[in-house]
Amino acid sequence: MNIIQLSVFLENKSGRLAEVLEVLGSENIRITALSVADTNEFGILRLIVSDTDKARAVLKEHNFTVNLTEVISVMASNQAKHYANILRILSDLDISVEYTYAFPTAKKSIIILKCSDNEKAVKALKDHEMELLRVGDLYRI
Amino acid sequence: MDRDELREIQSERLRETVERVYYNVPYYRNKLQERGLGPDNIKSIDDISKLPFTTKSDLRDTYPFGMFAVPMSEIVRIHASSGTTGKSTVVGYTRSDVSTWSEVMARTLTSAGAGRNDFIQIAYGYGLFTGGLGLHYGGEKIGASVIPVSGGNTKRQLQIMLDFGTTILACTPSYALYLAEAIQDNGVKRSQLKLKAGVFGAEPWTENMRREIEEKLKIKAIDIYGLSEVIGPGVAYECSEHNGLHINEDHFFAEIIDPDTLEVLPEGSLGELVFTTLTKEGLPLIRYRTRDLTRLDYQKCSCGRKLVRMEKCLGRSDDMLIIRGVNLFPSQVETVLLEMSEINPHYRIIVDRVNNLDTLELQVEVDEEFFQDKISQLQNLRRRLQNNLESAIGLGIKVTLVEPKTIERSEGKAKRVIDNRKF
Numbered sequence: 393m394n395i396i397q398l399s400v401f402l403e404n405k406s407g408r409l410a411e412v413l414e415v416l417g418s419e420n421i422r423i424t425a426l427s428v429a430d431t432n433e434f435g436i437l438r439l440i441v442s443d444t445d446k447a448r449a450v451l452k453e454h455n456f457t458v459n460l461t462e463v464i465s466v467m468a469s470n471q472a473k474h475y476a477n478i479l480r481i482l483s484d485l486d487i488s489v490e491y492t493y494a495f496p497t498a499k500k501s502i503i504i505l506k507c508s509d510n511e512k513a514v515k516a517l518k519d520h521e522m523e524l525l526r527v528g529d530l531y532r533i
Numbered sequence: 534m535d536r537d538e539l540r541e542i543q544s545e546r547l548r549e550t551v552e553r554v555y556y557n558v559p560y561y562r563n564k565l566q567e568r569g570l571g572p573d574n575i576k577s578i579d580d581i582s583k584l585p586f587t588t589k590s591d592l593r594d595t596y597p598f599g600m601f602a603v604p605m606s607e608i609v610r611i612h613a614s615s616g617t618t619g620k621s622t623v624v625g626y627t628r629s630d631v632s633t634w635s636e637v638m639a640r641t642l643t644s645a646g647a648g649r650n651d652f653i654q655i656a657y658g659y660g661l662f663t664g665g666l667g668l669h670y671g672g673e674k675i676g677a678s679v680i681p682v683s684g685g686n687t688k689r690q691l692q693i694m695l696d697f698g699t700t701i702l703a704c705t706p707s708y709a710l711y712l713a714e715a716i717q718d719n720g721v722k723r724s725q726l727k728l729k730a731g732v733f734g735a736e737p738w739t740e741n742m743r744r745e746i747e748e749k750l751k752i753k754a755i756d757i758y759g760l761s762e763v764i765g766p767g768v769a770y771e772c773s774e775h776n777g778l779h780i781n782e783d784h785f786f787a788e789i790i791d792p793d794t795l796e797v798l799p800e801g802s803l804g805e806l807v808f809t810t811l812t813k814e815g816l817p818l819i820r821y822r823t824r825d826l827t828r829l830d831y832q833k834c835s836c837g838r839k840l841v842r843m844e845k846c847l848g849r850s851d852d853m854l855i856i857r858g859v860n861l862f863p864s865q866v867e868t869v870l871l872e873m874s875e876i877n878p879h880y881r882i883i884v885d886r887v888n889n890l891d892t893l894e895l896q897v898e899v900d901e902e903f904f905q906d907k908i909s910q911l912q913n914l915r916r917r918l919q920n921n922l923e924s925a926i927g928l929g930i931k932v933t934l935v936e937p938k939t940i941e942r943s944e945g946k947a948k949r950v951i952d953n954r955k956f
Contacts, residue, residue, distance in 0.1 A: 399906040401899060403935050429908050433915070433933050436908060455938045457899065461906040490907070506906070 394462040394510060395525070396444050400437040401457040404430065412437060415454050421447050425504055427493035438493070440465070440504065463506045464513055465525040470501040478503065481520050487513050536831070536839060543786055544577040546811035551575045551584070554817050557602040560595055561819065578786065581809060582797055586820045589622060592762065597623040602817050613661040614761045621661075624761050625815040631670065633812055637767035637781045638671020644772050644779070645730045645755040647701050649676035652727075654693060656704035656712075657735065658684040663765030664735055668703045671767065677701070684708070687715045695725055702731040706738035706746060706754070710878065711942045713749035728752050734759065734766055737846045739864050741871030742878065743775075756845055762821055763808045769843055774835050777842030784812050787841060788820070789829055803828050806843065854884060854950065856891045859928050863949045866895060869925045875903040875914050879940045886954040894931045895922065901937045 402408050409428065416423070422442040429436045441447045444460065451458045468474040475494065482489060488508040495502045502525065507513040517524060552572040554561035564585045565571065574583060592600060601608065608625040626634065647653060653672040657664030665683055672679040682693055684704070690712060693699065702709065709731055716726070728750060734757035746754045758778050759766035768785050769778035780787050788797055789804040798804045806823045810816075830842045854861045863882060870878050877898040885892045897918070899911070911934060919932045941948070 397906075399904075401904050401911075401936060403933075403939070431908060431912065434911065436906065436911075438906070455936070457901050457904045457937050459904050459906050 394514070395440060395465045395504075397461045397463045397504070397506075398439045398441060398444060398447055398451070399459045399461055400439070400451060401459075402428075402435045402437055404432070404434055409437065411454075412451065412456060415450055415456070416441065416447055419443075419446055419450050421450075425493065425495045425502060427491075427504075429491065438491075438504075461506065462510055463504050464510055464517070465529075466503045466505065466517060467523040467525055467529075468501055468503055470496040470499060475501070475503060478505075478517065478522065481516055481522075482507060482513055485512065485516050487516065534839070539783065539839075540578055542783055543811060544579075546783075547578050547581060547786065547809065548572070548575055550809070550811055550813075550817050551819070553602050553814070554819060558600055558817075560591065560600055581786065581788070581820070584809075584819050586795065586807065586822055587818050588822050589762070589824075592622040598625065600818075601625050601815055603627055603814055608815055610666075612663045612666075612761055612765065622762060624663075624765075627814040630764070630813055630815045633784060634667060634764050634767055635670040635674040637764065637784060638667055639674040640781060641732065641757050641767055641770035642668075642671050642675055642677070642701070644770050645701065645732050646753070646773070647672070647675060647677055647730070651677040651700045652680060652697055653677045653701040653703060654680045654682055654690070654697070654699040656682055656684055656690055656702065656708060657766075663759070663761045664703075664705075667759065667765040667767055668732070687712065688719075691715060691719055691721060694728070695721065698727040700727050700729050702728060702750075702752070704731070704733065705735045706733040706742055707736065707942075709733055709746050709750065709754070710742070713746065716750075723751055730755060732757050732770075737852070737864055739868050739871065740845070741868055745871060745878065758843070758846065760823055760825075762816070762818060763810060763823075764813065768808070772834060772836040772838060776834065777830055777844050779834065779838050779840040779842055780829075782841055784810065786811055787829060787843065789827070790822075792822075792824075800831060801828055806846075852950070854882075854952065856884060856893050856928055859926070861893075861926055861928060865926050866922065867949075869918070869921050870897060873914075873918060873921070875900050876918065876934075877937065879942070880949065881940055882950045884950065884952045884954055891954065892931070893928060894933060896933045896935050896940065898937045898940055899934050 400412055423439055425440040427438045448458050466478060490506045492505045555565055555572050570583060607627045609628050610626040610631055613621040613623045655665055655668045657668055659665030659681060669679055669681055680693060680697060682690060730753040732755045743754045756771045756778060757766050759768040763785055769780040771778050786809040788807045789802055790797055790807050792805040803826060806825045806827050808821050810818050825846045827843045827846050833839050834842060852863060866882060870876060870880055877900050880895060880897040883894040915932050915934055922930050
C-alpha cells in the first residue's frame, strides 16, 4: 500500500543536488515527486522514483548517503480545501504529519505524506474514501 | 636486570656518548664548551642534567649531515622525517645502529605476540619515512614472514590480508580504521581473516580509538612509539597490559621536563619527553626535545618488565592549538567523537580568524547507518555533539555534519587540523 521514498543526505554545497540528479539520470531513472528540506548546514532530498532499488544502488555506488522511508501517497484535486480536508482527517485522530509535499498536475494533485503513524493514517484516509495510490499508479500519471 | 644495574649501564653508555659527540660533532663541542663542560664532567647518568638540550631546529640548522658523529663512509642508511612541521630532518645510521634498531623493533613485535610463525603486513610507508623499514627489520629479526606491502592501495592490502593470511598488521591507527571500513565495504567476513594483533603508531591516538579498532578488526591493538631523530619506531612499546609504553631505556634515556622552564620534573609529572641516545653512533642526540607530552612511571609492570613506562601520548606540544588563549589538542575532540556512535571518527578541525577572533569549526561525517529521513534527528545530533564538545574543550565550536566518505582518508599520518589563521 505504502510508497517507498528515497532520502538523500546532502551537504549544503553548490552543485550537489545536480550531482544526485545526474547520477540518477545516467541510469534513466524517472522522478515522480521531489522535495528538498534544508537547514543552514545540510539538507535532505526526498524523491519518489521509477526504480527505487536501482536508484538506491547507483547513489550508494557514488557514495551518497541514502535511506528508504515509507510514505503515503494520496490523489486529490488541486483545490486547497481538499488538501486541508486530508490534513484535518489526520489531525482529528491525533496523527501528526512529519512532512508533506505535493505535485499538482492540471487538475489533480499527488500528495505525499509522512505521518507519525502511517498505518493508522492509511486506514483513516480509506475510511474517508480518499484515493490512495500504489507504487504502480504513480508512474502512470 | 634491576634498575641499579641498568643505571650502571646507562652511566657508562652516557659517558661514551658524550665523548663521541664532543670529539666528533663540532656543534656539540661548541655547546659543551660554552658551558665549560667536557667529557670528564660527565661521570654518571645523574650528571645528565648538566648537558644542553637539542631541538629539531638544531638539526635543521645543520641540515643535512652536520650532526652526524661518524664519517659518511660509516653511514649505511639515511632516512628523513616527514617534515610535518617544516623542513625535513635527516638521520643517518651506521651498521651497528641498524642492528640496534632491529633489536628494539624485535622487542616491540615480540611484545605484540609476534613470532616466527607470523605474517606481518607492513602497511607503513617505506622510503625516507622510518616506519616501513623499522618494522621490516624487526620482523625479519624475530624470523616472522614479513610482507613489505607499504602504505596505500587499500584493495591490494585486503587481497594480501586474505590470500597470505596476515596475522599482524602494522600501520598508523587512522589507516587501521580505514582498513576496517574497507573490509566491511568489500563484504569480507572476519572469519576469512587470520589477523590477531596490530602494532600502530606514528600519530597520537586515544583509548577510544583503540577500542574501536579492536572491536572492528577483532584484534589486539598495540601502541608503539618512536621518532626518526631518536631511531624511528622502537623507542617504546606497549605490552599486553596496555598500561603505558615500555621505553627501551638501555638505548634511549628518558626525562620529563617543563617545556617552559626546561626544569626536569619529578616522577609522574606531565611534561615534555626528552631523549638521550645511549648507543647510537651515526646521529647521537643529547637531551633531544620530542615535543611529545606524557608522564613516566618507574614501577615494575605487571607483565614483569622493569623498564620505565611512558603514558600513551596525549599529543604533541606542536599539535596543540591555542584558540582564544585556550589550549586545545585534537585528541580531546577525537575522544568526544568516539563516544558517539552516530558519527564516524573521521573529522577535520578548521581554525580561522574572523575580525580578530579565532573561530573553530569541526567537520564530521554522519554515520550512514544512523542517517534517517528526519531533519530533527540530525539537528539533535549536531546540537548534542556541539554541547559535548564545548563542555570537553571549554571553547565554542561550530559543528558541521558532512556526507560520509567526503573527508579525505589518510594512508599515512592523518591531517586533522587546518589552521587558516595568519599571524
